[in-house]
Amino acid sequence: MERPTLPRSFYLRDALSVARDLLGKELVHHSPEGTASGIIVEAEAYRGALDAASHARGGVPTGRTRIMYEEGGHAYVYFIYGMYWCLNVTTREKGVAEGVLIRALEPRQGIGLMRSRRRIRPGKKDVELANGPGKLCAALGIDGTLYGADLCSDTLFLREPEDKAEFAVGTSPRRHVDYAGEAKDYPWRFFIVGNRCVSGGAGRASRR
DNA sequence: GACCGGATTGGC
DNA sequence: CCAATCCGGTCC
Numbered sequence: 001m002e003r004p005t006l007p008r009s010f011y012l013r014d015a016l017s018v019a020r021d022l023l024g025k026e027l028v029h030h031s032p033e034g035t036a037s038g039i040i041v042e043a044e045a046y047r048g049a050l051d052a053a054s055h056a057r058g059g060v061p062t063g064r065t066r067i068m069y070e071e072g073g074h075a076y077v078y079f080i081y082g083m084y085w086c087l088n089v090t091t092r093e094k095g096v097a098e099g100v101l102i103r104a105l106e107p108r109q110g111i112g113l114m115r116s117r118r119r120i121r122p123g124k125k126d127v128e129l130a131n132g133p134g135k136l137c138a139a140l141g142i143d144g145t146l147y148g149a150d151l152c153s154d155t156l157f158l159r160e161p162e163d164k165a166e167f168a169v170g171t172s173p174r175r176h177v178d179y180a181g182e183a184k185d186y187p188w189r190f191f192i193v194g195n196r197c198v199s200g201g202a203g204r205a206s207r208r
Numbered sequence: 209g210a211c212c213g214g215a216t217t218g219g220c
Numbered sequence: 221c222c223a224a225t226c227c228g229g230t231c232c
Binding site for chain 1: 213214215216
């Protein structure tokens with residue numbers, strides 16, 4: 001039986017709650033090349049004008065961040081370091097620019113497709129296919145053409161996993177936000193403790 | 209119109 | 221540890 005897509009109401013909450021609750025959910029991308037998906041094992045909350053680490057810290061929409069200010073449940077996809085795409089899930093009502101960076105997946109569907117998209121060495125393990133925000137976008141075929149995509153759709157969406165398992169949630173400061181003053185220490189990174197697909201090694205409280 | 213540096217990654 | 225490689229944001 002087809003599992004339903006997470007409803008709009010899931011996203012119309014604060015980013016901390018959504019980041020925590022995204023752990024264990026399945027991110028799915030149906031594309032012309034095929035379907036690829038993975039279980040979210042790591043995510044970070046970004047809280048707009050409240051948050052010096054957020055792209056929306058200025059509190060004013062820009063060309064890049066405008067989707068963050070729209071109603072939650074859309075894809076904020078951005079390009080970083082001249083090479084990589086990263087995916088955020090937007091949250092809260094229109095006018096509030098919060099969101100959640102998806103940082104790592106445990107591969108589920110379409111592992112062969114993920115492998116070919118990532119063009120990694122044959123020896124690499126499945127664990128390494130999507131254990132980072134740039135890697136998971138490459139593996140799932142997510143790029144700028146999905147900017148603003150509605151996550152309550154049948155192309156790019158989230159749903160409950162087929163087999164739900166118990167897990168412990170770890171928190172830590174967010175990674176790579178040393179520029180953000182005191183916000184760099186906010187414990188707004190969430191991950192599944194012990195999961196091998198968490199970025200930067202095992203699912204522990206890895207450093208910034 | 210120029211300049212700066214990044215919510216990363218993989219290779220040395 | 222560090223280069224790769226663009227672009228958004230900022231300031232002139």
